[in-house]
Amino acid sequence: MGPVGGPFNRRSRPAADSVSRQCNRYLTGMPDLHILRHQICCDGSLMSIYFTLLQAFLLGTGMKTGRVVFTLYALKMGAQPFTVGLLMAMSEVLPTLLAWHAGRLADRFGCRWLLMVSAGAGALGMLISYLIPSLAALFATAVLYGLMSAFYGAPVQNLVGLQSGPQDRARNFSNFSLVTSCTGLLGPLLAGFTLDHAGPEVACLGLVLLFLAAIVVLVVWGGKLPSGTRTTKPTGSVRVLLSESGLWRVMATSSLVITGVDLFQVFMPIYGHSIGLSASAIGIILAIYASAAFVVRFFMPTLIRRLTIERLLAYSFLIGAAGFLLVPFFKSIVVLSLVSFFFGLGMGLGQPLTIMMTFSNSSQGRSGEAMGLRVTVNNITRMASQVLFGSIGSAFGVFPVFWVNALLLASGWAVSHPRAAAPAAVADKDEQKDS
Secondary structure: OOOOOHHHHOOOOOOOOOHHHHHHHHHHOHHHHHHHHHHHHHHHHHHHHHHHHHHHHHHHHHHHHHHHHHHHHHHHOOOOHHHHHHHHHHHHHHHHHHHHHHHHHHHHHOOHHHHHHHHHHHHHHHHHHHHOOOHHHHHHHHHHHHHHHHOOHHHHHHHHHHOOOOOOHHHHHHHHHHHHHHHHHHHHHHHHHHHHHOOHHHHHHHHHHHHHHHHHHHHHHHHHOOOOOOOOOOOOOHHHHHHHHHHHHHHHHHHHHHHHHHHHHHHHHHHHHHOOOOHHHHHHHHHHHHHHHHHHHHOHHHHHHHHOHHHHHHHHHHHHHHHHHHHHHOOOHHHHHHHHHHHHHHHOOHHHHHHHHHHHHOOOOOHHHHHHHHHHHHHHHHHHHHHHHHHHHHHHOHHHHHHHHHHHHHHHHHHHOOOOOHHHHHHHHHHHHHO
16 A cells, blocks of 8 residues: 555655655655545445434334334223234234335335335324324324335345445444344333323324434435445346355244244243243343343454354354253243343344345345345244244143254254355355445
8 A cells, every 4th residue: 555645654855855856745645545535435434334323223213112102002092912913913014025025126226215115104104193093093003114114124234234345244233233222122111101101192293203303314314325226127036046155044044043032032921921920020031131132242243253154153043042942941030031141142143143144145236135035034934933833832831832942043053054165155245245
């Protein structure tokens, strides 16, 4: 690399230097303007990733808060548990059907307008519940929240990947996962505090304003976001997309991660209730899992540098399997809290790692489609696993659920175990995306 700053990093010349030599010294520094321009571009990229994280925080907080608000609002209106479950299921239908298409649109037209549609759907949903306080209005809100989720998840994850180079991708996805962890913690707290002290109507109106703020930010500064390819249609089928660079294996591991995390959060409360733990004790155990996931994500870039992504994911599966295996052997809240923390240290890395692997293994210009396909597969897996393991739990009790899940997560180690050619393939994909 040439000298930066021309004469300012060289030894001082004698006072007798001629004017021409002084000019030559400054001229030799002129090529370094390319370095300065590169630094300015890097700063712009840095500002863009912060802008994306801001959108993830605003929309993620609104989504997590809103789900709690319309669930508790329905209970306040006298809805039965079955009705509340149906309400939550309605919010999952559109993400399952539209996430893949949203990813394809993100590849073609960029993510700015998709995020604006996402924020607009959230604002309209909460405005309906504010203006028409009824169960029918809450079902309309749930459907619009599903539309919001469909146009939020894959595009924002794809943005983080597009705004990252191979050298800072782990750090940026780590920061993104920390932001999502914060929204998961802040959303329920904000919803509960607002509902208790101001009422559901004010909570709905406050969320409308939050989504409008996200739209304003996108209108004013959204032009900084990467644009799409503008091609008429993606080249290659989904089968080709999955077969290239082993993306099918990434989808399989992502499904196992989602299954493990969701079933732990569902069946840990069931197990805790069966052994006589209070609701507060169960809440503490789940909060400790979330805190462990938050903590380990701070160290994700360092762990990736030392172990590689695939090896780290394999270890996270083994830790998760051990956590599931240990749960049924203990009834003490202290020991179960330690097991929950141990489980969180492993599975807390699963989702950000599989997001990174999905982006790195996707075809050139089809990363958004790959992200959307991942969301679709995860949603289908989530619904199927809850039905399957709910049936197992009803027929045989919760013990087999934990042990079967331990076997599933252990199989995740085999699926995600590093292959000899995998790191090179991922590196080649990264170089193609950045070229």
